[in-house]
Amino acid sequence: xxxxxxxxxxxxxxxxxxxxxxxxxxxxxxxxxxxxxxxxxxxxxxxxxxxxxxxxxxxxxxxxxxxxxxxxxxxxxxxxxxxxxxxxxxxxxxxxxxxxxxxxxxxxxxxxxxxxxxxxxxxxxxxxxxxxxxxxxxxxxxxxxxxxxxxxxxxxxxxxxxxxxxxxxxxxxxxxxxxxxxxxxxxxxxxxxxxxxxxxxxxxxxxxxxxxxxxxxxxxxxxxxxxxxxxxxxxxxxxxxxxxxxxxxxxxxxxxx
Numbered sequence: 001x002x003x004x005x006x007x008x009x010x011x012x013x014x015x016x017x018x019x020x021x022x023x024x025x026x027x028x029x030x031x032x033x034x035x036x037x038x039x040x041x042x043x044x045x046x047x048x049x050x051x052x053x054x055x056x057x058x059x060x061x062x063x064x065x066x067x068x069x070x071x072x073x074x075x076x077x078x079x080x081x082x083x084x085x086x087x088x089x090x091x092x093x094x095x096x097x098x099x100x101x102x103x104x105x106x107x108x109x110x111x112x113x114x115x116x117x118x119x120x121x122x123x124x125x126x127x128x129x130x131x132x133x134x135x136x137x138x139x140x141x142x143x144x145x146x147x148x149x150x151x152x153x154x155x156x157x158x159x160x161x162x163x164x165x166x167x168x169x170x171x172x173x174x175x176x177x178x179x180x181x182x183x184x185x186x187x188x189x190x191x192x193x194x195x196x197x198x199x200x201x202x203x204x205x206x207x208x209x210x211x212x213x214x215x216x217x218x219x220x221x222x223x224x225x226x227x228x229x230x231x232x233x234x235x236x237x238x239x240x241x242x243x244x245x246x247x248x249x250x251x252x253x254x255x256x257x
Contacts (some may be wrong), residue, residue, distance in 0.1 A: 008015035008246035009067055010128045010137070016241045018199065024073060025148065025203025027230040028080025030211050032149075034223035036085050050082035058138050062131050067245035069238050075138065077234075080200065083145030087150060090150070098154035102207060105147035107185070112140045124189045126246050144193070148200020152208070154203065167209065170202035 011017055036046040057075045064071060071248050090101040116136035128137045155166045177195045180186050210226045212218025 008126060008128050008247055009055045009061070009064070009134055010125055011067060011069065011243045012123065012246045014243075016237070016243060018195070019057070020073060020237050020241075021076065021196070021199050022203050022206075023230055023234050024076050025145070025200045026207045026210070027077060027094060027147070027203075027227055027234065028084050028145065029204045029207025030223050030227045030230060031077075032081045032084025032088070032209060033207070034227055035081075036088060043085050043093050046085040046115075047082065047089050050078065050085055054082050054142065055079040062134050063222045069243050073234065073238055076141070079138070079142045079145045080203070083142065083147075083149050084204070087146045087149035087153070098150055102147065102150040102154055105143060105150055106154075109140060109143040109197075110145055112136070112143055116140060122189070125192060128246075140193075141196075143195045145200050148197055149204050151197075152201030152204030155205070164188065166205040167202055170198050170205065173198045174202065217223065 032046065032050065035041050035049065039046075041049070053076070057071070057078050061071050061075045061242055063232050068206075087101060087105070090096060090104065094101075096104070113123050117134075120127065121137065121142075123136075125137065128134050152166060152170070155169060174195060177191055177198065181188070182192050207226070209220045210219050212220070213218045213224045
């Protein structure tokens with residue numbers, strides 16, 4: 001806390017934030033597939049491992065007294081890898097399909113955001129400064145990452161668009177959200193969550209494009225190799241590109257959220 005201004009436990013939302021977020025979601029896809037498919041652990045075992053990892057790192061994140069970039073992004077990566085395997089488990093092993101999985105996960109995300117809003121009066125990321133609010137934040141993040149995986153697979157596979165065109169669809173959606181941010185007065189909080197959800201299927205389709213067989217429209221990269229490269233790029237971005245904690249709402253932020 002500096003000069004009476006309370007800082008958030010999450011980073012300021014800038015272009016750097018979105019670049020790392022997309023890289024992290026792509027890593028989540030290749031990393032999750034590496035565990036469930038390449039290592040042949042299956043969706044159930046892989047989901048249990050990644051959920052356990054998520055619980056460990058999110059506990060460390062909530063216990064931290066200030067924003068720590070490497071710790072924060074470790075939790076994001078844990079949510080996106082868990083989201084990959086959990087969505088695949090729901091879509092494929094439980095037999096509810098992409099449409100059913102996406103609908104269920106969307107309902108869970110909306111419920112988590114509603115409970116958060118009813119409890120705290122806001123779902124703005126600028127308010128994430130207490131353990132209680134941070135718990136709401138990470139639950140919503142986990143659901144959004146899992147939903148994004150199901151949406152990415154649904155668009156790329158079931159609707160026959162393929163990975164490249166699927167990525168273009170989600171990229172166009174993000175461009176529309178960016179235009180709304182700069183040229184309209186729509187709620188910044190609503191736009192943030194819409195963009196956060198869409199970056200996950202974009203990462204999912206990009207990850208699948210990297211590691212799926214050429215016959216299925218991918219580049220057939222090794223999942224281990226692709227994951228290692230993505231992890232190295234993310235570490236480099238966090239280490240070299242400046243990030244700072246967001247600022248909790250007050251007079252100067254009320255008109256933006």
